Amino acid sequence: MFDDCADSAPRPIRVGGKWTAMVLRCLEDGRPRRFTELREPLHWITPKVLTETLRAMERDGFVSRTEYDENPPRVEYALTDLGRSLLGPLDTACAWARAHGSRITEARDDYDTGVLGPDAAA
Amino acid sequence: MFDDCADSAPRPIRVGGKWTAMVLRCLEDGRPRRFTELREPLHWITPKVLTETLRAMERDGFVSRTEYDENPPRVEYALTDLGRSLLGPLDTACAWARAHGSRITEARDDYDTGVLGPDAAA
DNA sequence: CTGTATCCCGAAAGATACTG
């Protein structure tokens, strides 16, 4: 998700994987979600990957995992305060993307046609 | 670096690799840098990786590459306006990290000792 | 329902050596 402390420090520390930000979004309204409930908005991410994502977020203190001793089993995930505190930076990044994201696509198109040549007769 | 548009959209788009944010930091003062000049603050990143990083950033329109026809060769990299516009979100992320980053470490320690058990006699 | 257990793949990153 983010690179932390990208000061001119020697080594970057990355926090969050491919799906972390979207899990944040899924939980931002405060309502706890069940495992399966999370899969749907995440484009039916495979259980293995969702488990990995949630475990990592739990380990980092971003989400809480509450297991209810019922049958069938029920487990609910929710954002912690720390997790919620990530929504600010996330919004900032999304705002940037909305404002300038299209320029990346344009820049790529320019670069690619420039490299291949406008008349790339491959 | 960032996941863009992490709305509850189906698929995340990632922009920037492991070193992107730090290259941004190296160039943020506006002074153009040469290839070798960038390697030092980046912990002597290998030329291959630096080339890949800079090429990707150039393609995305974040840095400009200026080649001077001299001998020995001289090439300078600098931030574009688009690249500079990333500094805002980056600062936000770094501010978050300074404010809450230590809580991640603590959460991890808690989680790990909790999982292994305080008396993990492996 | 909530996960594990395997297997697999491609991209990213790094080590090393060489070139214009």
Add this chain to the structure above:
DNA sequence: CAGTATCTTTCGGGATACAG
């Protein structure tokens, strides 16, 4: 100086199948 060329390793991510 500013890269390129290989080779190797790592690892995140995903498909599929199975378990408590």
